Amino acid sequence: MKKILVTGGAGFLGSHLCERLLSEGHDVLCVDNYFTGTKQNILHLINRPMFEVLRHDVTFPLYVEVDQIYNLACPASPIHYQYDPVQTTKTSVHGAINMLGLAKRLNARILQASTSEVYGDPEVHPQPEKYWGRVNPVGVRSCYDEGKRCAETLFFDYWRQHQLEIKVVRIFNTFGPRMHPNDGRVVSNFIVQALKGDDITIYGDGLQTRSFCYVDDLINAMVAMMNTRKDFTGPVNIGNPGEFTMLELAETILSLTGSKSKLIYKDLPSDDPKQRRPDISLAQKELDWKPQVCLEDGLKETINYFSRIVGA
Numbered sequence: 001m002k003k004i005l006v007t008g009g010a011g012f013l014g015s016h017l018c019e020r021l022l023s024e025g026h027d028v029l030c031v032d033n034y035f036t037g038t039k040q041n042i043l044h045l046i047n048r049p050m051f052e053v054l055r056h057d058v059t060f061p062l063y064v065e066v067d068q069i070y071n072l073a074c075p076a077s078p079i080h081y082q083y084d085p086v087q088t089t090k091t092s093v094h095g096a097i098n099m100l101g102l103a104k105r106l107n108a109r110i111l112q113a114s115t116s117e118v119y120g121d122p123e124v125h126p127q128p129e130k131y132w133g134r135v136n137p138v139g140v141r142s143c144y145d146e147g148k149r150c151a152e153t154l155f156f157d158y159w160r161q162h163q164l165e166i167k168v169v170r171i172f173n174t175f176g177p178r179m180h181p182n183d184g185r186v187v188s189n190f191i192v193q194a195l196k197g198d199d200i201t202i203y204g205d206g207l208q209t210r211s212f213c214y215v216d217d218l219i220n221a222m223v224a225m226m227n228t229r230k231d232f233t234g235p236v237n238i239g240n241p242g243e244f245t246m247l248e249l250a251e252t253i254l255s256l257t258g259s260k261s262k263l264i265y266k267d268l269p270s271d272d273p274k275q276r277r278p279d280i281s282l283a284q285k286e287l288d289w290k291p292q293v294c295l296e297d298g299l300k301e302t303i304n305y306f307s308r309i310v311g312a
C-alpha cells in the first residue's frame, strides 16, 4: 500500500486513475483546481476512507508527503487549453517544476502525462518515440504542445541532474465515460450530437485520422509504466493503433446510437494534425501491454454514459 498523489485527479483520466489506485488498496490524494475537472467525477470516491481531495493549483508549490506522483494536471481539450493559453503553459511548466521539486524532496517516483501532441502535425507515420515531431512554436495549439514538450525536458533534466525516478507516457486520444460533454473533443461532440439528433459537425473534409484508446486500457498502461523497472524512463507511446477517419467515426456513432443526425461540414481548425497513430511496439515490449477494448465496445460504454448525462 502506497501514498499516491494524482494531480488533475478530478478530471476525466485522473478520476479513473484515482478509482483504480483505490481499488488496489492505495492511499490516494487527489489534487485539482477544478478548472476542467468536477467534483461530480469523484463523487463516488468521496466516502472512501483512503481517498482525500485537495483544491490546489499546481503552478504553486505543494508540500505533502507521498510515495508516488502521477502528474495529470492540465486542460486537455483545445477549447479549454486555448481559453487561457498563458495559464496552460504555466500549468505544464511551473506545474512540472513544482511536482518534480516535490518528488526530489521525497525521493518519490513521478509519472508525467505527456501527449501525442508533442509530435505536432507529424511527417512520420505511425509515430515512434524517437521521432522529434513537427510543432508550430507560435500557433494557437503551442501553449499545450510546447508546454508538454518543456515538461518532458524538465523531467529528463531532473532524471539526469538529480537521478529522479521519472516515467513519461505520451498519451494518444483517449475516450470513455466522464469525458466532458461540451469540451469540443470529437468523440464527445459526435455522441452528444447523435443522441440529441443535432447535426454532426465534421471539421474539414473529415478524412483526417485519429486513433482512439478506451480509458480502461490507458489506465492499465499508466499504472504498469509507473511500476516498471527503475531504469525505464520512457517516453513511451500509449494509445490504440486502430486508425479511423472522422467520417468513419461519425458513421460508427450514428449506427451505434441509431441516430438520424445529418453530417455537416465546418472549417478545419488551424494546425489540426492530418493523421495520428501510435507506434506502440515499445509499450508492448517494455510493459507487456496492448489495448484490449476495440473502438465499438468502448463507444458503447461511452454512449451509455452520455445517454444518462444528456438525458436521451
Ligand code: NAD
Residues within 6 Å of the ligand: 007, 008, 009, 010, 011, 012, 013, 014, 031, 032, 033, 034, 035, 036, 037, 038, 056, 057, 058, 059, 071, 072, 073, 074, 075, 076, 077, 091, 095, 113, 114, 115, 116, 170, 171, 172, 173, 174, 175
Ligand atoms: P481533463 O481536463 O479532464 O483533466 C485535467 C485535470 O487537471 C482537470 O481536473 C483540471 O481541473 C485539472 N487542472 C488543470 N489545470 C490545473 C492546475 N493548474 N492545477 C491543478 N489542477 C489543474 O483532461 P484529461 O483528458 O483527463 O487529461 C489528463 C491529462 O492527460 C492531461 O495532462 C492531458 O494533457 C493528458 N492527455 C490526455 C489525453 C486525452 O485524450 N484525454 C491525451 C493526451 C494527453
Ligand code: UDP
Residues within 6 Å of the ligand: 060, 061, 062, 063, 064, 097, 098, 099, 100, 101, 102, 103, 104, 105
Ligand atoms: N517544491 C514543492 N514542494 C516540495 C519541494 C519543492 O512544491 O516539497 C517546489 C518549489 O516551488 C521549488 C520547485 O518545487 O521551487 C523546484 O524544486 P527544486 O528543489 O528542484 O528547486 P529549488 O527551486 O527549490 O531550488
Ligand code: UDP
Residues within 6 Å of the ligand: 077, 078, 173, 184, 185, 186, 187, 189, 190, 201, 202, 203, 204, 206, 208, 210, 246, 268, 269, 272, 273
Ligand atoms: N473534429 C471534428 N468535429 C468535431 C470535433 C473535432 O471533425 O466536432 C475533428 C478535429 O478537427 C480533429 C479530430 O476531430 O481533426 C480530433 O479532434 P479532438 O479535438 O478530439 O482531438 P485532437 O485534435 O486534439 O487530436
